Amino acid sequence: MNLDYSQFLMMPQELGLLAVFLLVFLYDTFMPKSTQKGLPLFATIAFGIYMILGFLPVNEGLIFGDMFQADKATWAIKNILNIGTFIVLLQAVKWANSDFVSIRRGEFYELILLTLFGMYLMISARHFLLFVIGLETASLPLATLVAFEKKHYESHEAAAKYVLTAVFSSAIMLMGLSFVYALSGGNLYFNQLATYLMGEPSLLLVLALAFFIAGVGFKLSLVPFHLWTADVYQGAPTMVTSYLSVISKGSAAFAFFIILVQVFGSAYADVWQWMLYAVIIITITVGNLFAIRQRNLKRFLAFSSISQAGYIMLGVIAANAVGMASMMYYILVYIFSNLAAFGVIAVIERYTGKVTTDDYNGLFKTNPWLAFVMMLAMFSLGGIPPFAGFFSKFFIFVGAAQTGSVAIYVLVLIALINTIISLYYYLLVVKAMFIRQDECAIPTLKSHWTEKAGLWICTLGIILIGLISCIYTSLSGITASLSDVFAMI
Amino acid sequence: MEIFSNILIYFVIIPVLTLAGLALTKNKGIDAIRAVAVTGATALVCLAIYLVYIFLKARGLGNTDPMILRSDVTWYAPLNIKLALGVDGVSVVMILLSAFIVFAGVFASWKMDPLPKQFFLWFFLLSTGVFGFFISVDLFTMFMFYEVALIPMYLLIGVWGSGNKTYSAMKLTLMLMGGSAFLMLGIIGIYFHSSPEGQPLTMNLLEIAQKDAIPHDWQYYLFPLTFVGFGVLGAMFPFHTWSPDGHASAPTAVSMLHAGVLMKLGGYGCFRIAIYLMPFAAQQMGWIFLTLTGISIVYGAFSACVQTDLKYINAYSSVSHCGMVLFAILMFNSTAMTGAVLQMLSHGLMTALFFALIGMIYGRTHTRDIREMGGLMHIMPYLGVGYVIAGFASLGLPGLSGFVAEMTIFVGSFEHQDMFHRVLTIAATTSIVITAVYILRVVGKLLYGAVQDKHHEMLTDAEPTERISTATLIICVAIIGCFPNFFINIIRDSFDPVVKALTSVM
Numbered sequence: 001m002n003l004d005y006s007q008f009l010m011m012p013q014e015l016g017l018l019a020v021f022l023l024v025f026l027y028d029t030f031m032p033k034s035t036q037k038g039l040p041l042f043a044t045i046a047f048g049i050y051m052i053l054g055f056l057p058v059n060e061g062l063i064f065g066d067m068f069q070a071d072k073a074t075w076a077i078k079n080i081l082n083i084g085t086f087i088v089l090l091q092a093v094k095w096a097n098s099d100f101v102s103i104r105r106g107e108f109y110e111l112i113l114l115t116l117f118g119m120y121l122m123i124s125a126r127h128f129l130l131f132v133i134g135l136e137t138a139s140l141p142l143a144t145l146v147a148f149e150k151k152h153y154e155s156h157e158a159a160a161k162y163v164l165t166a167v168f169s170s171a172i173m174l175m176g177l178s179f180v181y182a183l184s185g186g187n188l189y190f191n192q193l194a195t196y197l198m199g200e201p202s203l204l205l206v207l208a209l210a211f212f213i214a215g216v217g218f219k220l221s222l223v224p225f226h227l228w229t230a231d232v233y234q235g236a237p238t239m240v241t242s243y244l245s246v247i248s249k250g251s252a253a254f255a256f257f258i259i260l261v262q263v264f265g266s267a268y269a270d271v272w273q274w275m276l277y278a279v280i281i282i283t284i285t286v287g288n289l290f291a292i293r294q295r296n297l298k299r300f301l302a303f304s305s306i307s308q309a310g311y312i313m314l315g316v317i318a319a320n321a322v323g324m325a326s327m328m329y330y331i332l333v334y335i336f337s338n339l340a341a342f343g344v345i346a347v348i349e350r351y352t353g354k355v356t357t358d359d360y361n362g363l364f365k366t367n368p369w370l371a372f373v374m375m376l377a378m379f380s381l382g383g384i385p386p387f388a389g390f391f392s393k394f395f396i397f398v399g400a401a402q403t404g405s406v407a408i409y410v411l412v413l414i415a416l417i418n419t420i421i422s423l424y425y426y427l428l429v430v431k432a433m434f435i436r437q438d439e440c441a442i443p444t445l446k447s448h449w450t451e452k453a454g455l456w457i458c459t460l461g462i463i464l465i466g467l468i469s470c471i472y473t474s475l476s477g478i479t480a481s482l483s484d485v486f487a488m489i
Numbered sequence: 490m491e492i493f494s495n496i497l498i499y500f501v502i503i504p505v506l507t508l509a510g511l512a513l514t515k516n517k518g519i520d521a522i523r524a525v526a527v528t529g530a531t532a533l534v535c536l537a538i539y540l541v542y543i544f545l546k547a548r549g550l551g552n553t554d555p556m557i558l559r560s561d562v563t564w565y566a567p568l569n570i571k572l573a574l575g576v577d578g579v580s581v582v583m584i585l586l587s588a589f590i591v592f593a594g595v596f597a598s599w600k601m602d603p604l605p606k607q608f609f610l611w612f613f614l615l616s617t618g619v620f621g622f623f624i625s626v627d628l629f630t631m632f633m634f635y636e637v638a639l640i641p642m643y644l645l646i647g648v649w650g651s652g653n654k655t656y657s658a659m660k661l662t663l664m665l666m667g668g669s670a671f672l673m674l675g676i677i678g679i680y681f682h683s684s685p686e687g688q689p690l691t692m693n694l695l696e697i698a699q700k701d702a703i704p705h706d707w708q709y710y711l712f713p714l715t716f717v718g719f720g721v722l723g724a725m726f727p728f729h730t731w732s733p734d735g736h737a738s739a740p741t742a743v744s745m746l747h748a749g750v751l752m753k754l755g756g757y758g759c760f761r762i763a764i765y766l767m768p769f770a771a772q773q774m775g776w777i778f779l780t781l782t783g784i785s786i787v788y789g790a791f792s793a794c795v796q797t798d799l800k801y802i803n804a805y806s807s808v809s810h811c812g813m814v815l816f817a818i819l820m821f822n823s824t825a826m827t828g829a830v831l832q833m834l835s836h837g838l839m840t841a842l843f844f845a846l847i848g849m850i851y852g853r854t855h856t857r858d859i860r861e862m863g864g865l866m867h868i869m870p871y872l873g874v875g876y877v878i879a880g881f882a883s884l885g886l887p888g889l890s891g892f893v894a895e896m897t898i899f900v901g902s903f904e905h906q907d908m909f910h911r912v913l914t915i916a917a918t919t920s921i922v923i924t925a926v927y928i929l930r931v932v933g934k935l936l937y938g939a940v941q942d943k944h945h946e947m948l949t950d951a952e953p954t955e956r957i958s959t960a961t962l963i964i965c966v967a968i969i970g971c972f973p974n975f976f977i978n979i980i981r982d983s984f985d986p987v988v989k990a991l992t993s994v995m
Contacts, residue, residue, distance in 0.1 A: 322567070384640050385633045394629070394673065398568060401677045409678065409710075416670035423666055427643060427659060435647040435655055469565045476567040 028106030043109040084335035091454035119251035128188040158235025173215020179208035233302035242342035250331040283310035323399035325476035333392040336461035340377035362441035363433040378426040391466035500620040537588035573627035578980035590749040596958035598742035611641040650738040657738035664731040672718030712770035716763040723755025726785040736804035741848025749841035756814040785812030790923035823984040825901025835890035842962040864940035890969035
């Protein structure tokens with residue numbers, strides 16, 4: 001069979017990312033030692049240029065024997081992830097040049113770009129094989145990144161936990177997929193599977209579905225598959241934690257949506273929706289209740305991100321175009337809010353090594369700008385207008401409620417009550433910074449310009465994304481045109 | 490941009506510009522901060538008065554639309570969310586009230602310390618929310634502005650408050666946000682049932698009311714959600730417990746704004762969204778909430794009798810008076826509803842006056858416990874007289890605003906033919922007597938009698954800025970008391986669509 005090389009032109013984003021990766025790799029390998037200090041900035045700028053070029057429109061179509069999908073939705077979610085990755089890279093510049101990390105700074109950038117490439121594959125995959133390859137490419141290098149701070153004991157512990165759970169969850173998921181493979185007679189194409197699975201509901205397939213949800217649930221840290229999250233988030237370098245919490249989660253959520261709706265949307269919609277229904281309720285509730293007690297801000301944001309993943313799943317359970325648009329919008333807003341929070345934490349951790357809520361007492365007096373950004377992030381995560389988080393929460397609830405059943409309204413009510421609980425602990429951070437006083441508060445810090453730039457982008461995003469309606473409008477225009485995904489539901 | 494030709498949008502633009510102006514001032518430049526704040530507040534008052542003029546002119550020319558000054562700008566097209574503006578008589582007087590209280594609040598916080606700049610930033614963010622809420626007719630934007638008005642309370646109380654401030658601030662924020670969680674579900678539910686099958690959905694409440702398409706069985710769920718959601722802010726029993734703690738801990742200007750304006754958002758929302766859009770469920774389930782608000786009225790008044798902290802007394806008094814607002818709205822006739830709006834005005838002004846005076850007294854004596862004070866009348870006569878006037882307004886002395894409002898409410902309520910409603914009305918009227926008890930108790934103890942602490946002899950009377958703040962409010966209270974017809978003329982027609990909807994489902 002002759003490969004049609006023109007197919008590669010259908011995947012400009014993947015090629016662009018590979019180009020950036022190669023540039024960074026070449027710089028890392030061949031440039032003289034004296035110039036290595038410039039690598040982080042070089043990589044960030046190269047990625048930034050690619051990010052902007054990534055907004056150029058793409059051609060739509062299925063390529064490589066129907067395995068790889070290029071359409072507006074994949075284009076949009078990849079761009080959203082690009083923005084997040086760019087902010088992470090920007091904020092990491094100073095950290096990558098710090099004493100312990102600087103010997104391997106090139107690896108950090110290469111591995112991050114590699115995982116992003118894996119996520120691209122995962123998003124665009126329309127065949128389970130490609131999906132699994134993407135998933136593994138995305139998760140295994142992350143374990144290396146988690147272990148990146150070699151001198152820190154927690155970093156190693158976190159990496160061990162991460163790699164074990166990642167492998168274990170992949171195994172469970174592959175088990176589920178093997179059932180699907182058996183039932184469909186060896187077919188793993190998303191668009192064809194739906195017709196195979198039309199007939200009598202079989203117990204084996206329900207089991208397959210459960211295994212699949214469990215496997216992806218690990219990646220998304222849905223309860224009860226969340227146990228690794230807090231330890232890994234705490235132990236990993238803050239830059240890696242922030243990458244893990246937003247980008248990795250966002251890509252997995254999108255792929256999850258596509259598979260559940262396109263493959264299992266026909267005969268099994270009820271089954272997985274009820275499974276997800278239960279998972280969402282416990283995810284949001286458990287995440288929130290555990291977050292209340294956390295004093296370490298990284299653990300705190302770990303539990304907060306668990307409950308946020310539950311909200312993202314509201315878009316999946318909706319299984320309609322509004323839900324999908326709202327989910328993508330939610331991911332975008334979540335990227336800005338969470339990266340703002342992690343950005344502040346990273347700055348303060350790097351200069352003072354302090355990461356608990358009590359250390360933040362009186363932060364507003366000494367570092368008003370950092371405290372302000374942190375407050376915006378907390379308000380946005382808590383869903384308070386006029387910040388972006390409010391809009392994303394409202395839209396995702398509307399998406400879920402559009403299905404119209406009373407059960408979903410009950411789910412939305414539970415989620416809404418949970419937003420109040422979450423508001424409580426987000427306000428605890430605000431209280432520490434603004435209301436509590438401390439004699440020995442964190443001294444006034446002078447953060448590096450790259451860190452400032454990263455926080456500025458997040459701040460503008462939090463304030464503007466909600467008030468400017470064009471982003472959500474175009475996202476919902478994109479999802480409304482996805483006839484192939486929603487063909488079966 | 491067509492929307493900028495609508496005068497209403499400037500009620501949001503002015504506070505936002507004030508916010509921007511404040512953001513540009515220096516932390517230390519207290520004069521600049523004050524100048525910006527006063528300019529913003531004055532502009533709002535002028536604009537509000539001009540709005541009343543425009544409104545009366547339009548009505549005089551025979552414009553009988555339910556809402557005037559309407560304009561729509563599409564915001565989120567996929568969900569039919571619009572920036573829809575419009576006012577009727579009720580919103581006009583609410584805007585007028587808010588403008589005056591913001592104005593008085595700026596002067597009441599003249600010496601705010603520490604961080605005056607941040608204080609005024611949050612203060613004007615709160616005002617933005619309040620005005621935005623009153624000018625919107627789109628459910629989403631109303632809800633958004635509603636929450637914008639709530640969240641600054643957390644920091645305003647938490648940072649600048651006194652006493653057990655962190656606890657109160659958290660309790661207040663969580664309870665109000667809890668109410669708004671119900672509200673959000675209610676709004677989503679209303680949106681998805683806003684139109685008959687096959688027609689495009691809408692968030693515009695005028696269109697929803699006109700289509701009247703919300704199925705009756707859904708109204709049973711959505712009405713309690715929205716009514717309780719707003720009722721929490723209206724301090725409806727048993728969701729009132731945030732109010733005493735919140736008021737007691739809040740700084741003066743925030744108490745004023747909160748009791749004066751923010752609690753009115755609750756009553757206004759119940760009237761505008763819960764009852765207007767779901768008249769069937771309102772008729773069916775109204776008695777439950779009527780009982781609860783009846784309890785609020787009497788219970789609040791009794792609680793005020795046994796308190797010794799000046800702010801707690803007025804906070805419980807607010808529970809009682811705000812209960813009357815919701816009580817009257819639930820009587821479903823236009824006399825009682827007129828009374829409800831008058832009561833909102835009256836309560837807003839006199840409570841703001843009360844809290845301003847309490848703040849000024851507290852600033853001098855450093856105590857709010859009435860057992861530790863006495864004979865203040867001859868030490869600070871200006872504040873004393875102001876307090877007596879506020880008290881008389883509160884207990885309903887003719888010539889002041891309270892009398893007009895309560896009279897209208899109880900006459901309107903008794904108009905209801907049903908025995909249940911009449912009995913409740915009689916029970917609620919007892920609050921007038923109880924109000925007199927706690928007001929006269931405080932006045933007697935605080936202003937007359939022996940001076941309890943000899944250091945109090947040295948204290949001085951009100952300063953010019955304080956006089957501006959209180960005099961504004963006293964004049965307003967007297968104007969409503971003496972010329973109620975002016976206000977009744979503005980609001981009279983606004984109830985027709987609601988009452989018509991309510992009678993059509995009987």
